[in-house]
C-alpha cells in the first residue's frame with residue numbers, strides 16, 4: 001500500500017526520539033506543535049481548512065460524524081471562529097463515543113478493529129470549556145442510526161453546508177448520506193475520510209450506493225494536499 005514503508009520508518013524514528021528526549025509536559029508539546037506534527041497530519045488539516053473556507057458562504061451548519069477524541073471537531077470549531085465569528089453557524093458532533101462497533105457484512109475485515117477509536121466525552125467537554133466553545137458546538141451522543149433521524153425529525157430548522165463523515169463503517173455512513181442529503185444546502189459538501197480505503201470497504205460501498213441514487217445531484221472531487229479526507233461530494237447549485 002502507498003506510504004506503508006515511509007510510515008513505518010517515520011513511526012520507528014519518532015519512537016527513538018521519544019526515548020532519547022523523554023516525556024514532555026503536554027502543553028509544551030502543544031505550543032510547539034509544528035515541531036512534532038507530521039506532513040501527513042498537517043496536510044490533512046490544511047485540506048479540511050480549504051474545504052471549510054470554500055463553503056463558508058453556503059447556508060447551514062457544520063457537522064462532524066465520528067469525532068473520537070475531538071481533534072477534527074475542535075479544528076472545525078476554532079477555524080469557524082476565525083473565518084466567521086459572527087454568523088449563527090455551529091458545529092454539530094455526532095458520535096457514540098464507543099468506538100467502532102456496529103458492523104455490517106459490507107465492512108469486511110474491519111470487524112478486527114472492534115472498539116478502536118473509543119473516545120472520552122468528559123475530556124472533550126473539558127476542552128470545549130477551556131476554549132469557551134460551548135455555544136459553538138452541539139454534541140449528539142449515541143449511534144447515528146438512532147440520533148440522526150431523531151434529531152432531524154425534532155429539528156426541522158437544521159440545514160448544513162459542510163458534513164464530515166468519519167464513522168468508517170457501512171451502516172453509519174449510509175444513514176448519514178441518506179438522511180443528510182435533503183438537509184444539505186446547494187453548494188454544500190459531504191467530505192469522506194475513508195472513501196477508497198481497503199481497510200474500510202463499507203464506507204466506499206455506502207457512498208457508491210448513495211451515488212447510484214443521487215449521483216446526478218453531486219460533483220465528486222479529489223481533495224488536495226492529503227491522503228485524508230479522500231473524497232468531496234459537492235451538491236450542485238442547479
Ligand SMILES: C[S@@+](CC[C@H](N)C(=O)[O-])C[C@H]1O[C@@H](n2cnc3c(N)ncnc32)[C@H](O)[C@@H]1O
Pocket residue numbers: 065066067068069070071072073094095096097098099100101102116117118119142143144145166167168169172
Ligand atoms: C476514526 S474515528 C473519528 C476520528 C475523528 N474524526 C478525528 O478527527 O480524530 C471514528 C469515530 O466514529 C464513531 N462511530 C463509529 N460508528 C458509529 C455509529 N454507528 N454511531 C456513532 N458514532 C460512531 C466512533 O465512536 C469513533 O469516535
